Amino acid sequence: MHPSTRGGPVAAPVISTAQVTYDTDRAHVFHSWSAQKSLRPMVIERSEGCRLWDGDGRSYLDFTSQLVFTNIGHQHPRVVAAIQEQAAKLCTIAPAHANDARAEAARLVAEVAPDGMDKVFFTNGGADANEHAVRMARLHTGRYKVLSAFRSYHGATAETINFSGDHRRWINDYGSAGAVHFHAPFLYRSEFHSETEQQECERALEHLDSLIRFEGPQAFAALLIETIPGTSGIMPPPPGYLAGVREICDRYGIVMICDEVMAGFGRTGAWLAVDHYDVTPDLITFAKGVNSGYVPLGGVIIGERIASTFDDRVYQGGLTYSGHPLACAAAVATIETMRDEGIVENAAAIGRDVLGPGLRALADKHPSVGDVRGLGVFWALDLVRDRETKEPLAPYGGTSPAIGETLAAAKDNGLLVFNQYHRLHIVPPCIITPDEVREGLAILDAALDVADSHTVSDR
Template sequence: MGSWMKELAELHAKHVLTPWSVQKRASGPMIVRGEGSFLYDSEGNRYLDLSAGLVAVNLGHGKEQVVQAIQQQAARLCYASPAFFHDQRALLAQGLSQSAPWPEGARTFFTTGGAEANEDAIKMARMITGRQKVLAFYRSFHGSTSGAGTLTGEFRRFAGEPGIPGVVHFWGPYLYRSPFFSENEAEESDRALRHLDLVLLHEDPTRVAAIVLEPVVGSNGVLVPPKGYLARVRELCNRHGILLVFDEVMTGFGRLGASFGAIRLGTTPDMITFAKGVTSAYVPLGGVLVREGLAATFDAKPLWCGHTYSGHPLAVAAGMGALIAYRDEGLFDRARLIEEWLWRGLRNLEKESPLIGEVRGLGAFFGLELVRDRETREPLSLWHKPLSPEILWLQQQLLGRGVYAFFKHNVMLIAPPLTITEEELQDGLEQLGETLRRLWEEPSFHLGRI
């Protein structure tokens, strides 16, 4: 590393607080450029972005349509109050409505990210229903702000506790580590639904405003719901007058092989929250898609939601550029092809590596559950603690081989850009396979000393 870049790295370590990290352990390459499926550091090293950043850069890096949309908007107008109407905001909202699962259409309330979107969805649900309680999975992440952090069902919520009132968590289906001791998907679905029904009974469903779910649980394991589970949750909501909100911050914009996961999974919610892929993460933008029948509620009563940067001109212009790219290149559907490549490649890795307990996924969104022992299913990193030395070793070894991947707990998230080629993906999986082989053969691993 050159002296100037070394100085910059030292300045970063000295002055920047890195999210979710013990600061003395925080380190990484100095990324200065991105192109297609790759990131480049200050020394010219190239890294295949096998997790699309944080499951966000769906279009890959440097997509021309999005960059030009940002440049053109910056030359015209960088900011105007959300109280004013704006051309790109209107066009993007129309495009989102056309991409949504409701024949009646939808309206969008824009935010700067997913956490704000989830908090605003809660507020809207409470305003619409006049109820207060909200249910969410234990294994979930909905953001780290006060309200979204309370919705979150894993340890990242602890620092924000006690949080907002009225949020109740329940267990969702997860057959590999079933909280219901199920032996197959049908059993897991039935038992999970009976559990939810019981929780509703004891919370009084007439007091519940909404159930908020990730249609495929994201950073907490890439948990694809058993067939029929979401549809039956929808039936429960209909029976009790509860609104169903899908948090599609990760699953939206082609990640599962459709514009939204709700469409691929065949279950229609009442609201969809989004962020990340809406601009391919080029500019921060999020929002709440509200089906028209509910959005009309606010034609006669105030919508008590607002942000300085709601529908920011640069952000919505980026979103419009991204939407055009998704449609022109057929990228909402391309994840179905990537899904075929991933099943083939990851199943081969599973046969070769004793460290892989389970492969699961949908579209271009897969998780590798890593274990010390396939029989006991002991995780390679505990869910309630920071990443284990073994997972940190894997991360660093992969970076050394030119591959970036996002790990959460003992699960590696494989969610490449939707523009990745089969050759690029195959090369990344080969590097992953070699790294897993080296870890398994490392004597210090079996002695617990890595």
């Protein structure tokens, strides 16, 4: 008799709830942007403020804001309570009806928008916000083509993936008729051989104007641009660039759409990123931070010129869940809480006084950091093998062992950072404290030692 069978049956091994969650996920959930067989998702069991806890009870400081949306932090009690109260009163209603949550959310969004942008069309997220903004522009102008930048991301629907300017477009590029891409300014990896921000601005505007003239100005309905590109690298435009784009759009009768899906609602230390640049587009798209992703919500903020087009003309577009009451209640609570608690001001101060200086100090120390850029709580580190040649630490559209080891070193010490190709994006919630920033920077400092071991300076 085997010793384990003596004295009666052996108790079945205890399987943790986290293991059950993991096994069920792997059996049934099809994950986005992933090769399914090799995926090993981390089980998250709870979250609060700027922290997450995994299935083993380990704590992580969240410098990702998930997909850069938990601007107000995780599980803010005021927003959670607003969702609960709305659920008890009115869970859902068709978009044709008016309700207080939707009306108040629209009023508050319009209140933080530039003057003259008073109407809001609600969507379920950022991609469909961009879809509808482009549709509005096409109906308004009677034109079809749309300009958008390389190094941009506007969503993963059939249309928005083709407006996007990164490698994810390539495999999905079956519906790109009318999508025309241009180079936006990015001095660190300039397409225009510029040596100063002023040169980069002027040359990028000359390139855009030339492209429009050769394509035919009368063909373009809209120019869709991220006010500050997010996933593609967090590249604040040089002074004067967005004003120049506005002038070009006006010259040729093109609708200017600013995509604030990632940059909006406090992320840059302002309510909207356009606030930094003294420019008013025709349409602004938003999502993510408007209610910190607690319930899916996006939308289009519409200027008077476009809105008036549909005063007596039917807008041929809509969504079943447009302005969903639970999502809108979360947006109302988020915006009111951000105001009451000075969260936008906190993001600005953190970027100016703690996070920005701390990241620049790390760049001075680590040869793997080629460039630091950002504002508010919206920053990127460009990691390189060689500072002189700017050779990236991972290829465009891919990753590398160097990046994998760097991310693992950060995670092993309790820090989650957003990664895209050769970049680390440092994007904590807007509520983060100076002490939490310093804690994260200390972990990042050690992780960058790993990245340094893959540079030419360490060979």
